[in-house]
Amino acid sequence: MSSRSSFPDQVVEHWQLLAFMALPLAYLIVFKYVPMVGVQIAFRKFTADGGVWGSKWVGFYQFRKFFESYQFARVLPNTIRLSFYNLVAGFPLPIVVALCLNALRSASFRKSVQTIIYVPHFISTVVIVGMILQLLNPRTGVYGTAMMAFTGHQPADILAKAATFPHLYVWSGVWQQMGWNTIIYTAALSTVSLELHEAAQIDGASRFSRVLNVDFPAILPTAVIMLILSSGSILSVGFEKAFLMQNPLNLSTSEVISTYVYKVGLAQGSSDYSYATAIGLFNSLVNMLMLVLVNGIAGRLGHSGLW
Amino acid sequence: MAASGNAARSSRGDVAFYAIVDTAMMAVLLVVLYPLIFVLSSSFSSPSAVMTGRVVLWPVDFSLEGYAAVFRNRDVLTGYVNSVLYMSVGTLLNVAATMIAAYPLSRKDTPLRKTFTFLFAFTMFFSGGLIPNYILMRGLGLIDTFWVMVLPGAIGVWNLIVARTFIQNSIPAELFEAASIDGCSDARYFRAVILPLSKAVIAVIALYYAVGHWNAFFDALIYLNKRALYPLQLFLREVLVANTINPALEIDPELLERKQGMADLLKYSLIVVSTVPMLAVYPFAQKYFVKGAMVGSLKG
Numbered sequence: 001m002s003s004r005s006s007f008p009d010q011v012v013e014h015w016q017l018l019a020f021m022a023l024p025l026a027y028l029i030v031f032k033y034v035p036m037v038g039v040q041i042a043f044r045k046f047t048a049d050g051g052v053w054g055s056k057w058v059g060f061y062q063f064r065k066f067f068e069s070y071q072f073a074r075v076l077p078n079t080i081r082l083s084f085y086n087l088v089a090g091f092p093l094p095i096v097v098a099l100c101l102n103a104l105r106s107a108s109f110r111k112s113v114q115t116i117i118y119v120p121h122f123i124s125t126v127v128i129v130g131m132i133l134q135l136l137n138p139r140t141g142v143y144g145t146a147m148m149a150f151t152g153h154q155p156a157d158i159l160a161k162a163a164t165f166p167h168l169y170v171w172s173g174v175w176q177q178m179g180w181n182t183i184i185y186t187a188a189l190s191t192v193s194l195e196l197h198e199a200a201q202i203d204g205a206s207r208f209s210r211v212l213n214v215d216f217p218a219i220l221p222t223a224v225i226m227l228i229l230s231s232g233s234i235l236s237v238g239f240e241k242a243f244l245m246q247n248p249l250n251l252s253t254s255e256v257i258s259t260y261v262y263k264v265g266l267a268q269g270s271s272d273y274s275y276a277t278a279i280g281l282f283n284s285l286v287n288m289l290m291l292v293l294v295n296g297i298a299g300r301l302g303h304s305g306l307w
Numbered sequence: 308m309a310a311s312g313n314a315a316r317s318s319r320g321d322v323a324f325y326a327i328v329d330t331a332m333m334a335v336l337l338v339v340l341y342p343l344i345f346v347l348s349s350s351f352s353s354p355s356a357v358m359t360g361r362v363v364l365w366p367v368d369f370s371l372e373g374y375a376a377v378f379r380n381r382d383v384l385t386g387y388v389n390s391v392l393y394m395s396v397g398t399l400l401n402v403a404a405t406m407i408a409a410y411p412l413s414r415k416d417t418p419l420r421k422t423f424t425f426l427f428a429f430t431m432f433f434s435g436g437l438i439p440n441y442i443l444m445r446g447l448g449l450i451d452t453f454w455v456m457v458l459p460g461a462i463g464v465w466n467l468i469v470a471r472t473f474i475q476n477s478i479p480a481e482l483f484e485a486a487s488i489d490g491c492s493d494a495r496y497f498r499a500v501i502l503p504l505s506k507a508v509i510a511v512i513a514l515y516y517a518v519g520h521w522n523a524f525f526d527a528l529i530y531l532n533k534r535a536l537y538p539l540q541l542f543l544r545e546v547l548v549a550n551t552i553n554p555a556l557e558i559d560p561e562l563l564e565r566k567q568g569m570a571d572l573l574k575y576s577l578i579v580v581s582t583v584p585m586l587a588v589y590p591f592a593q594k595y596f597v598k599g600a601m602v603g604s605l606k607g
Contacts, residue, residue, distance in 0.1 A: 014418060017414055031443070031458070032435075035436070035440045036433070036434070039436065052439075097332075100331055117336065122582075130546075131578060133548065144360065276437065280436030
């Protein structure tokens with residue numbers, strides 16, 4: 001009915017729906033799209049007097065400055081190392097755990113495990129970092145007392161070492177999010193038909209081979225989409241946790257793009273808005289590029305992509 | 308004969324398989340659970356037991372000193388009150404704004420629906436970034452105000468998609484056709500049909516938003532300078548991460564040790580006190596959280 005009517009007719013017919021849209025749209029424009037227009041200061045030299053629209057154009061000066069700075073050679077590898085490590089460690093585990101949970105015979109045991117492993121997802125980043133600092137304290141933490149009991153002497157402070165930071169960052173993240181990340185795979189597994197399992201059983205397939213040949217193919221499309229999504233954030237190591245875990249002794253591995261943008265733009269005495277914005281823009285563009293790229297590859301391989 | 312031999316072999320293999328799976332899941336369970344139990348037990352122990360590392364699994368020298376210290380702390384109280392305010396006002400605003408936006412996006416006859424959906428979805432992949440956002444907040448005069456903690460995140464795109472997908476999939480479009488024949492307007496349909504039938508998804512997104520507000524740290528860090536406005540997470544950072552106690556000032560080693568023990572105990576108790584509101588609702592809300600994670604994961 002409405003599909004045949006012209007656009008003005010539709011507007012007249014459904015003006016109320018558009019009225020519903022008005023406030024959310026205003027919100028979207030003010031709080032999301034105005035800052036996007038503000039991104040232009042990455043190509044200017046921002047001054048308080050000039051503001052977003054009046055400061056002097058400098059082309060790609062800010063970007064060149066970033067690429068040529070010694071921070072670039074540190075911040076970019078740090079960011080890529082953390083997110084890549086995070087992907088390699090954090091992506092397969094939820095799949096394995098979901099498959100195992102699905103194969104448990106006791107429904108009550110499965111429910112208990114699920115209930116517990118979802119919990120850390122709800123703990124705030126500040127508290128997670130606080131827990132890391134407490135538990136891994138070489139003197140008073142679990143780590144310290146356990147090492148003391150086994151080796152007889154106090155261990156080195158792993159919180160104050162640049163080399164251990166990536167491990168602590170990634171594995172605490174795995175601890176926190178692994179359980180929650182199984183949910184989406186558990187949902188996919190719940191759609192596997194029982195007949196498929198029965199048919200495989202009649203053919204003499206063991207439970208393990210049914211996991212490989214029945215359960216795993218069922219979650220593969222979901223896994224591909226999750227992989228695409230996470231590849232789109234290969235250059236976005238979250239600010240909060242890296243920032244909170246930073247100390248002067250681990251900065252050489254813990255300074256990532258987002259924390260550096262914050263320090264350059266807001267935290268230091270002479271805040272350089274244009275420089276910080278340029279770094280942030282570079283970051284977002286690489287992320288978008290990666291997303292499009294990996295989505296394209298997934299499409300080529302015959303998997304349904306994001307769009 | 309051959310068939311039964313086959314079955315016996317596969318069931319022997321299955322026994323081993325189930326044993327491995329059971330053990331692996333038990334290990335996962337313990338790895339996740341142990342730090343939680345340790346924090347909880349430490350928070351109920353005495354300062355010296357915490358200090359000397361005598362807590363292994365259960366509380367040692369049961370005491371409530373840590374909690375007494377937490378509740379004596381004025382910052383914690385301020386932070387708690389602020390966080391409760393941000394969470395309740397913020398969540399109310401979030402849910403209202405999200406449902407108002409989700410309704411037209413769920414209706415196939417909304418003019419420009421695809422364009423609107425794209426405008427929202429695009430912000431998931433690209434944003435102005437830190438500084439343009441900061442300049443905007445300053446321009447709007449929102450720095451150091453209550454509203455900077457609730458307005459900028461009024462609509463979360465993920466939650467919007469969850470709500471829209473729910474309305475699309477679980478409220479049949481025929482219902483609207485029937486209602487519109489009876490003269491029901493688009494607005495009235497929202498009030499009389501959509502909202503009452505969306506209770507489940509409203510619960511889901513309200514919980515997500517509430518947890519987000521309670522745990523939020525970044526916006527407060529960059530937009531708030533007044534301590535009176537700080538949410539709990541900022542005070543938590545001061546105590547848990549930036550250690551505010553300076554041991555060099557203490558000369559008496561015994562007193563120093565006691566202070567250090569007390570500081571550690573305070574941290575454990577603080578972790579429990581700040582996390583309990585979330586974990587207290589969790590058992591009742593678990594099925595909603597899980598539902599939300601699933602609805603949102605559907606392509607729509």
